[in-house]
Amino acid sequence: MxxxxxxxxxxxxxxxxxxxxxxxxxxxxxxxxxxxxxxxxxxxxxxxxxxxxxxxxxxxxxxxxxxxxxxxxxxxxNEEVSKKHAFTPQEKYERLKAINPTIELLRKTFDLDI
Missing domain, CATH: 3.30.300 (GMP Synthetase; Chain A, domain 3)
Known part of the structure; x- marks a missing residue:
């Protein structure tokens, strides 16, 4: 078949x-x-x-x-559960950090706010 x-x-x-x-x-x-x-x-x-x-x-x-x-x-x-969207700056930062953890090093190096 x-x-x-x-x-x-x-x-x-x-x-x-x-x-x-x-x-x-x-x-x-x-x-x-x-x-x-x-x-x-x-x-x-x-x-x-x-x-x-x-x-x-x-x-x-x-x-x-x-x-x-x-x-x-x-x-x-078979749809996956809809993805949670990031709306606040903190949520956006956490999403970026999940994708690329080295962004935390960048933030600390240049003393950036979220």
Missing amino acids: LLMWNKFAQRLSDSGQKIMATYMQINDPVLAEDGVTLNLELPNEGSKVDFDRSKNELIGYLRGKLHNHDIVIETHV
Whole structure:
């Protein structure tokens, strides 16, 4: 199943349908215990809508190649918890310090305020 999935993604990519190919390659689909349901996790609701709109051709391809006309693809959104934004100067400084700890040395060297 995974081999056919990847072949179809490559075929889409070669024909210029790069967005759909990218959605297919974000995560490998997981075959459910029932043997006919493929579960695919996508990063956001927009990609889910785009994928669901275009998945009929993929389902037809998989059904034909795998000789299983009961195949269904279910998409699930797995969004990370939204990131906390830094608003105050202290929060911004702490965020920069987390990215590059040497900023503390710079602050001390030049006796800078936050």
